[in-house]
Amino acid sequence: MYTTELSDKNKKPSAAAMANEDPVRLAAFEARVAADNFIEPKDWMPEAYRKTLIRQISQHAHSEIVGMLPEGNWITRAPSLRRKAVLLAKVQDEGGHGLYLYAAAETLGTSRDEMIEALHSGRAKYSTIFNYPTLTWADIGAIGWLVDGAAIMNQVPLQRTSYGPYARAMVRICKEESFHQRQGYEITMTLAAGSPEQKRMAQDALDRWWWPSLMMFGPPDDNSPNSAQSIRWRIKRETNDQLRQRFVDVTVPQAEAIGLRVPDPALKWNEARESYDFGEIDWEEFYAVVRGEGPVAKERMNARVKAWADGAWVREAALAHAAKRNGRLAAE
Amino acid sequence: MKPLVEYALRLGDDGLVLGQQLSEWCGHSPMLEIDLALANIGLDLIGQSSHFLKLAGDTEGEGRDADVLAFHRDVLDFRNALLVEQPNGDFAQTIARQFLFSNWQELLMRELMRSHDATLSAIAGKAVKEVVYHARFANEWMVRLGDGTEESRNRIIAGLEWMWRFVDELFAVDATVEELIVRGVAVDPRLLRAEWDARIAQALAEATLEAPKPRRAASGGRSGHHSEHLGHLLTEMQFLPRAYPGVAW
Numbered sequence A: 001m002y003t004t005e006l007s008d009k010n011k012k013p014s015a016a017a018m019a020n021e022d023p024v025r026l027a028a029f030e031a032r033v034a035a036d037n038f039i040e041p042k043d044w045m046p047e048a049y050r051k052t053l054i055r056q057i058s059q060h061a062h063s064e065i066v067g068m069l070p071e072g073n074w075i076t077r078a079p080s081l082r083r084k085a086v087l088l089a090k091v092q093d094e095g096g097h098g099l100y101l102y103a104a105a106e107t108l109g110t111s112r113d114e115m116i117e118a119l120h121s122g123r124a125k126y127s128t129i130f131n132y133p134t135l136t137w138a139d140i141g142a143i144g145w146l147v148d149g150a151a152i153m154n155q156v157p158l159q160r161t162s163y164g165p166y167a168r169a170m171v172r173i174c175k176e177e178s179f180h181q182r183q184g185y186e187i188t189m190t191l192a193a194g195s196p197e198q199k200r201m202a203q204d205a206l207d208r209w210w211w212p213s214l215m216m217f218g219p220p221d222d223n224s225p226n227s228a229q230s231i232r233w234r235i236k237r238e239t240n241d242q243l244r245q246r247f248v249d250v251t252v253p254q255a256e257a258i259g260l261r262v263p264d265p266a267l268k269w270n271e272a273r274e275s276y277d278f279g280e281i282d283w284e285e286f287y288a289v290v291r292g293e294g295p296v297a298k299e300r301m302n303a304r305v306k307a308w309a310d311g312a313w314v315r316e317a318a319l320a321h322a323a324k325r326n327g328r329l330a331a332e
Numbered sequence B: 001m002k003p004l005v006e007y008a009l010r011l012g013d014d015g016l017v018l019g020q021q022l023s024e025w026c027g028h029s030p031m032l033e034i035d036l037a038l039a040n041i042g043l044d045l046i047g048q049s050s051h052f053l054k055l056a057g058d059t060e061g062e063g064r065d066a067d068v069l070a071f072h073r074d075v076l077d078f079r080n081a082l083l084v085e086q087p088n089g090d091f092a093q094t095i096a097r098q099f100l101f102s103n104w105q106e107l108l109m110r111e112l113m114r115s116h117d118a119t120l121s122a123i124a125g126k127a128v129k130e131v132v133y134h135a136r137f138a139n140e141w142m143v144r145l146g147d148g149t150e151e152s153r154n155r156i157i158a159g160l161e162w163m164w165r166f167v168d169e170l171f172a173v174d175a176t177v178e179e180l181i182v183r184g185v186a187v188d189p190r191l192l193r194a195e196w197d198a199r200i201a202q203a204l205a206e207a208t209l210e211a212p213k214p215r216r217a218a219s220g221g222r223s224g225h226h227s228e229h230l231g232h233l234l235t236e237m238q239f240l241p242r243a244y245p246g247v248a249w
Helices: A015-019 A023-034 A047-066 A068-072 A081-106 A112-120 A138-158 A164-192 A196-215 A227-232 A240-257 A283-293 A297-310 A312-331 B003-023 B032-060 B066-071 B091-112 B118-146 B150-170 B175-182 B189-206 B229-237 B239-243
Strands: A268-270 A275-277
Touching: A047 A068, A047 A081, A047 A112, A047 A227, A047 A297, A068 A081, A068 A138, A068 A297, A081 A112, A081 A164, A081 B003, A081 B032, A081 B066, A112 A297, A138 A164, A138 A196, A138 A240, A164 A196, A196 A240, A196 A283, A240 A275, A283 A297, A297 A312, A312 B118, A312 B150, B003 B032, B003 B066, B003 B091, B003 B175, B003 B229, B032 B066, B032 B091, B032 B118, B066 B239, B091 B118, B091 B150, B091 B189, B118 B150, B118 B189, B229 B239
Parallel strands: none
Antiparallel strands: A268 A275
16 A cells, blocks of 8 residues: 655745755765665755655555555455455555554654554544445455555655665565555456446445545645655655556556446547546545545544554553563573 | 364364454554464464365365355354354453464374374474464463563453363364274374473463463363354354355455
């Protein structure tokens, strides 16, 4: 899973903050980035670069963790032993992605506990896509196919992102995501070739997940406050609209191949551009979901906060035991 | 029912029911590392179960595959031990259940590798490597919770107190198993008890805990007489294949 960088529109790195940076170091940094060298944790970096990365990587990590919930909703109801095992493995992969990403963000000088606190208090964002409910088994297919498919479009370029630990985490994550995408498509394909009830589930899932999936790429380029700086620093490598277009071009034929209809009356192949033209995204809905007004946003966050609060005594016990053990070792 | 079918169902249902329960933790556990570990253990158990249920279906020879056995039997036909259907409760209950079960399962799988039935032996050979890790995970958490804080200690004591009554069933032998033991197909679980007791005692000592007092054992799972929990678990697990029978997923 992936979240494109979401932030409040006015939180652009200020010119004043940049002016405080040492111009010589800044120039050397920019030259390294422009030459496609990786920046490593101990290297000097501008504060705004550090902050942007912490925000983006932690949002990405939070998305993986919150993203376990909509799919986790169907693990206990998966319709065959094989589907159950694959889904459990997939959701476990997403948890693993969260773990590497928290670790990558920690190299920038923040702790996992701080990031989790920011998520629970609502200060940190996560991908809007996970605030939609999973109503039927077909939603598990649609998430793998569309949501992980969109994630791959976003993440493949991030394997070359300028921050080394993030880029390396992304290499492994991309391998797993492409497996997730295939398993989702396979679920959808099976349903689309199944009984009328199954076919209805598959079409209904596509109808509900299509537009939220397109929104996953973030605001349009002319309204994406941090894009230009992020591209200059090679944190991002392609714009939201470029990635979104590529996703549409790849996904529409996949839907057609299994007899499903993409819910966009304006969708049309454009010979001249060799790309699909598609309808206007409901940005009002997007910004509402970013603000936390998604259909199941409250439930998602309540579930995370409850797990964290209910587990506090376990984490305390682990720390207390480790301290006792270390004390005994020291005494020996 | 052929004894081997019955035996494979018992082994398969233990894994299926416990795997199903562990999967409920996914996304809701006390920390990310535990989410991953419990999902992993659940995944192993569901994998083992698929093999045992396939063996049951193949041996029965009436065309029931592992999915039909998993999704189209009701409570009276499930053969899992009562221990594995006890609800997750808090994390301490889950760990107490896993501790008692995985230590037993590790010994069982180790011996089952020597079964004269080639399929049972092969499944056990793969499973034992997985279960060694499950037992280690559970033992380490027993120690952390027992020798952690006062709260964790009280919770793990309560978890053990509850789960303890279901232990004897794991070591019980009935006519079905007896016949298979004689043929060298099944493991005689009575022979595992001393080693299991010693392992449990050692982990409890490290956890600064005492074993619960002996109590009247609860049993019935192996003959289909379960707790009320199993029916609800099956209702959820079997919903889709029951609601839309006869289609592929």
